[in-house]
Amino acid sequence: LVWVGWGSKQMxxxxxxxxxxxxxxxxxxxxxxxxxxxxxxxxxxxxEARATADVLKTLGVDSLYHQARGQEDLRxxxxxxxxxxxxxxHLACHGCDTxxxxxxxxxxxxxxxxxxxxxxVQGKQLVLSACHGGCANVPKLFAASQYQPxxxxxxxxxxxxxxxxxxxxxxxxxxLSTTRQPDHPCxxxxxxxxxxxxxLICYQWxxxxxxxxxxxxxxxxxxxxxxxxxxAEIDAMQASIDNNSTGSQQGxxxxxxxxxxxxxxxxxx
Numbered sequence: 122l123v124w125v126g127w128g129s130k131q132m133x134x135x136x137x138x139x140x141x142x143x144x145x146x147x148x149x150x151x152x153x154x155x156x157x158x159x160x161x162x163x164x165x166x167x168x169e170a171r172a173t174a175d176v177l178k179t180l181g182v183d184s185l186y187h188q189a190r191g192q193e194d195l196r197x198x199x200x201x202x203x204x205x206x207x208x209x210x211h212l213a214c215h216g217c218d219t220x221x222x223x224x225x226x227x228x229x230x231x232x233x234x235x236x237x238x239x240x241x242v243q244g245k246q247l248v249l250s251a252c253h254g255g256c257a258n259v260p261k262l263f264a265a266s267q268y269q270p271x272x273x274x275x276x277x278x279x280x281x282x283x284x285x286x287x288x289x290x291x292x293x294x295x296x297l298s299t300t301r302q303p304d305h306p307c308x309x310x311x312x313x314x315x316x317x318x319x320x321l322i323c324y325q326w327x328x329x330x331x332x333x334x335x336x337x338x339x340x341x342x343x344x345x346x347x348x349x350x351x352x353a354e355i356d357a358m359q360a361s362i363d364n365n366s367t368g369s370q371q372g373x374x375x376x377x378x379x380x381x382x383x384x385x386x387x388x389x390x
Contacts, residue, residue, distance in 0.1 A: 150297045151183040152209040155198040157190065157223040159215070169213050169250065169286045176290045181299040189214075191225040196237050203241035209297070210242055211289075216251030218258065235262045243268040249275035250285060255322035260333040264326075272306070273324040273333070280319055288319040306336040312346050314338035 156170040170186050177184045185207070189195040202210050215222040220230040229237075238247070247270040249259065254275025263269050274292070276285065295309040304312065306323040313321050324333035348355055 149181055149183060149299055150209070151185070151207045152177055152211050152293075152297075153185050153187065153198065153202045153207045154211045154213065155187045155189050155195065157188070157195065157212075157214040157221075160224060167282070169282065169289070172286050173211065173213075173289050173293070177293060177297070180294060180297060182293065182297050189223060191223055192227050192229065192233075192237070195223065195229075199238050199241040202238075202245075207245070209246040209248060210238070211248040211250060212254075213250040216249070216253050218253040218256045221249075221251050221254075231256075231258050231262055235259070235266055238268075240268050242270040244271050246270065246272045246274065248289070249273065250289065252276060252279040255320075255324075260324040264332050269326045269333075271326055274310075274321060277320045277322050277337075284317045284319045288313045288317045288321060291316045292321065305342070307339055307342040308345055310336060311338040311342035315343055315346060 152173075154170045154173060156168055158168060162168065174184045174186060185201070187194075187198045187201060189198055199210075212221075220228045221234060222228055249255065255273075255277045256275075259275070260273050263273065276288075280288075291313045292309055295304040295312050296306075297303065303309075306325055310321040310323055313319055320338060323336040325336065326332075327334050
């Protein structure tokens, strides 16, 4: 386990198995990053976990890294997450529309993954950083199970590693920043789309509906991102347009001379 931004008191919660599940309310957001990539990728340190952890640290978000070589390691990660120390479970691995692949070559279908994560992700955010991690199969399985993550986020299709690394940097700044209010899910995934052209999908659990609501990048949310980013310029442009429009209306029936005096004239047809 590699800790980023955590003190010895927090780390001791996991070194003593008797208090591993002691409830604890973190003062700031915390993310558990579980990574399970191919051996050659791990050997070359070609991983997204380090980049993601560094970005989270700059955002004031604590993170813990756990490597899952096989299914038992993944279950151990789920038990760590179930301690209550974390807000987001970030699972980085390879995937397709039916399963994920672990370091030892194990293929886990989405149903097995939902079963292994179980109550650990109840009411939490689950980030599936894998190709097709945002496919519709995942929320359907959780919706039909006993436990539902508060949100499930992942790419809708295959995605390049470099795009995915940048995508999570943008996403986490959008939803976990400690310096401003978090963005609406639609705005967050639209920010990612504009920055990387990656299509992330966010599924939010709606208890009253008993199902997940789907948020995808959209033109309307992208416009909101643009407006927030260039609010001063857009407001100034709108004010200029309004002033010109008002001036044109006032000029319809009056002429202003060089000294600023208005001379009323009658309209002619």
